[in-house]
Amino acid sequence: MTFVKLYDVIIVGSGVAGLSTALHLNKDLNVLLLCKREMTLCNSSLAQGGMVAVYDTEHDSCEEHIKDTMIAGRYENNLEAVTILSKESKMVADELLDLGVDFDRTSDGKIDLTLEGGHSKHRILHYKDSTGKEIVDKLIIAVKRRKNVTVMEYAQMCNLKKVPGGFSLDILQHEQHHYVSTPFCVLATGGIGRIYQYTTNSAIATGDGIAMAYQLGAKIQHLSYIQFHPTAFYNAQQRECFLISEAVRGNGAYLRNCHMERFMHKYDERLELAPRDVVSQAIMKEQEATGSKHFYLDISHKEPEFIKTRFPMIYHNLLQSEYDLTREPVPIYPCQHYLMGGIQVNLNSESTIPGLFAVGECSHTGVHGRNRLASNSLLEGIVFGRRSALHINQLSKQTQEKIQPYPFQPDVYTADIPKGTRTEIRSIMQKAHFVLPNRKLAEEGFIRINDIKFMLEHGQFKVTPDYIEAKSLATCAYIILKEIM
Structure with a gap:
């Protein structure tokens, strides 16, 4: 049965950024955490190398980490955001240790700090070569202990609307639509890897949050800043x-x-x-x-x-x-590995639409500049997830306008999207915007992507996961190619 319910906060995504947000929200807030598939499936879990922290202050400093981050990002980074990232890194590491994250240690019991490309110091905390999974697993355990957090797995956001007092979401779970509303929506939907023929990203990385924020009118910044990992x-x-x-x-x-x-x-x-x-x-x-x-x-x-x-x-x-x-x-x-651009946010992770937050890879904090420094991503998700939660905690104490839910209509269409739509999008992007972008192919591809986007937005297609993701991929491809032309 379809239900309509009001939550104090809705978080869309269960990677480190979404989990960090959930853990730092006040316990008197009624929180809904949406997982597109099973709770453990996210790009965060795939992170191998580790997480940056300026932990050994005798041999390292925030100033040196900031410098390395700025150099890697070609000085297109937001210095204020980078400074926050670095100065809060040790606190994050200590919080994770308190949650039981089993970072590797040296023979004398100290945290084992390793080195990665672009770093001038050994500052990478790691758990063998599956650090992301270790962190996510421990965060999930902590979130499941929070009685104020409801977790919905296999729940796909298929529509997001701005309404008086907040936001309304149409959630598709096991072919059943659920309608929920909230004054605060946090998008933690990850990257756009599935826009390419080849990616290190998991199957859920289709840019849904970015596409829906764009449709709402939120500012999207530097979506063409895409990182290609050299050693896949x-x-x-x-x-x-x-x-x-x-x-x-x-x-x-x-x-x-x-x-x-x-x-x-x-x-x-x-x-x-x-x-x-x-x-x-x-x-x-x-x-x-x-x-x-x-x-x-x-x-x-x-x-x-x-x-x-x-x-x-x-x-x-x-x-x-x-x-x-x-x-x-x-x-x-x-x-294709990582997205440096995304939904433009301030230092509290709030987008240009009040009440709409974005954290993790779908956001653009400005931390990474034009190229992400290795192992800064897990740290960014946790730091800015926490900051979004702390800001929502303050905003929630203020008098809120009564929410008027959006009147979503039942899905009446039965047609599926044309076969090969997503394959065509991937082919266009792989050729037009790989390591060294091809302007001519980008211009040609943009015309076709625009046609696909229009077809998906105005065609009478059944709302399925395939349709939702294809529309997201087309929207993100449209924004990227428009940026680089």
Whole structure:
């Protein structure tokens, strides 16, 4: 049965940003947490390398972390946001430790801090090579203990409307529509990876929150700032590419071309530890020079037991594809990985629409600039999720206008979207806006994307998960291509 219910806060998304928001909201607020699929499926859980924290203040400082972040972002970062990120990092790490997150330690019991590309200091906290999963799992346990938080799994937001007093949402769960309203809506819907043929992102990364915020009139900033990770496992048969963590290069792995020669010295003095955009572009230049798309990551010169202990998940995943990380180079190629742009927000994570918040990868805090520094993303999601919650806590104490729910109408259409719609969007984006964008193909693709977007918005299609996601992908592709033309 369809129900209409009012919540004090609705959070759409269950990655670290959404979970952090839920945990920092006052316990007297009635909170709904929506999970597009199962609660554990999110890009946060896929994060391997770790989380930044200025933890060893004897050998590191916020000033140095801020400098590294600004350099990686080509100084297009919001310095105030970066400063908040860095100065709150140790507090976040301590909170996670209190929640039971099992960061790796050295033999003397200290937190083991590792190095990654673009960092000048060892400041990456990690749990082997599955840090994101360890953090998400512990945050989920904590959220489930909160009696004021209702969790809805397999619940897809298919419409978001601004109404007097707040927002109304149409939620699709097991083919049943549920209508809910709230004065405060927090979008934590993640990235847009499924807009590409090949991505490291999970299946739910279709840009739904960004697209719906755009339809409401929220400002979207720098959506074309997309990060392509240089070391995704190269397997053209799989759309979701297995990521080989930045930390592998941080622990001494080499990049090799088709001739098994190291080549990064030709392009950057930081060699394999240059930021991700620099390395990805170097691979593209080396491809042009050699005429080959064959590239490899090689850490086989390290002790096998070290590799197996430090990177157990990566090691076992590659073994399933018949590659032994301890004995041979592994084929890699750049792949869509992360979004630096998104819904423009202030330092409290509030969008240009009052009451509408965005946290995590779907937001644009300005922290990352044009290129994200490795392992800043988990930290950003937690820091700015917390800040959104603290601001909502204050706003909720003020007198709120009575909400007038949006009169959603039952879905009466039966037609499915044309077969191949999403495939065509992915093909256009892969060709037009990869590591080095192609302006001519972007202009041609924009015309077709505009037609697809119009067709989806005005056609009489049944509201299904496929339709919702296709419309989101078309909207995000439209914004990106319009930006770069």
